[in-house]
Amino acid sequence: MNALTNLFTPDCIALDNPAKNRADAFAAAGNLFAKQVGIDASSVVEFLNAREELGSTALGAGVAIPHGRVKGLKQPAAALIRLKDPIEFAAPDGEPVKTLIFLLVPEKATQQHLEILSSIAQLLSDADVRETLSTSTDALKVCELLQHWGNTK
Secondary structure, three states: OOOOOOOOOHHHEEEEEOOOOHHHHHHHHHHHHHHHHOOOHHHHHHHHHHHHOOOOOEEEOOEEOOEEEEOOOOOOEEEEEEEEEEEOOOOOOOOOEEEEEEEEEEOOOHHHHHHHHHHHHHHHOOHHHHHHHHHOOOHHHHHHHHHHOOOOO
16 A cells, blocks of 8 residues: 555546646635535635745646645545646746646644655656556546555555
8 A cells, every 4th residue: 555545536636627827726626625625725725825835846747746734634635636738837847737736734744744745756757657647538547546556566
């Protein structure tokens, strides 16, 4: 089992989202998290923006991991949004971002937070995984990839 196994469900995956900028993408994530864990969508956007102000969470190669600590959250929660069209995200390689994996963790989940972020970064460093995430049309298959990645390594 990897750190991502229990984080993703098909209903927290949105493929070909029409967001045109970071604000739209964060609003879409807020709505997913509101449904998934019952957190106010605007609060999610505030947490994500606060973290982004510290520096871009874009990794390069068209991917980003916007994340934040959330007061009152009991368990980590994650969502994947793949955009219909890439957006500017201040990536280190200058490339626009199309795939965003959002992570919210409890306010005091330091070690767990780092382990999950590390797993997501490792996952996104795999070119084959990035290709699958950017082209799959089936949210269930994307979910299964995220849940089981690394289990056979």
